[in-house]
Amino acid sequence: MKINIPLGVPKNQIKNYQDNFKKATHNTGRLFLFAGDQKIEHLNDDFALKLGFGNSEVEHLFKIASQSPIGVFAAHLGLISRYGKQYNKIPYLVKLNGKSNLVTSQDPLSLALWSVDDVIKFKKDSGLKILGIGYTIYLGSEYENQMMKEAAQIIKEAHQNGLLTVLWVYPRGKNIKNEKSIDLLAGAAGLANCLGADFAKLNYPFDASTNSAKKFKEVTIAGGNTGIICAGGKKIDEKSFLQMTKNQIKLAETKGIAIGRNLHQKDLKAAISFARKLKIALD
16 A cells, blocks of 8 residues: 655654554555544434434444444544543544534534544554544634634644644535535645645535445545545435445446444444454445
């Protein structure tokens, strides 16, 4: 596997960056991201007791992450701090910004709650396997420039410390007419590349068909050497999700997946089993 090392990674951090990249992608170049940032983003909508499976318990996320072949578990720093002592073998990606779904303004804004320096100090003090950082940009919001500026600085600082970077790039706001537009998603991929991100997490606007995946290749091409990973979105049946993932990898040439609800809204045994199937699909 050839690793494209950004020039922003200093010589004394190249090995650290390479090690983090290899660990996060299991030496495949493809990232299996398990998302736990919904605890802020969606509040309790995805975790209500009525959903069953032990899903309402926060620790359910960490149990899945610790027993599944994921590349990184993405969560906010405070959550990792609360549970990291018990789950110190999990490879983590720290999500730096976040906002709840109670904010209903047309033009969303989400700024960093922690800094890269906070992550570096926490990593040193805790000894946890923190491989990278994540940040969300709402492209098309009237506040996009604030988020882009913050993301650019965070990516620069993360690379200077040998950490991987993942941008969540979601078109949102009154300026957006169609969030599922291929041209717009391609633009979002290109923006992530321009900001220097290693991976960009985008919403996949299609179904599990081969034609859909072929159309999405325009997005991965626009992303250049920033790896595009697709968000899992709302819960769908396993067969369709697996087929969609295979098509994304083989036909659209994406560089991995990001999955949340489609994993944690299962009991522990089923979640681990499905994660293993997804890992095979990624390989």
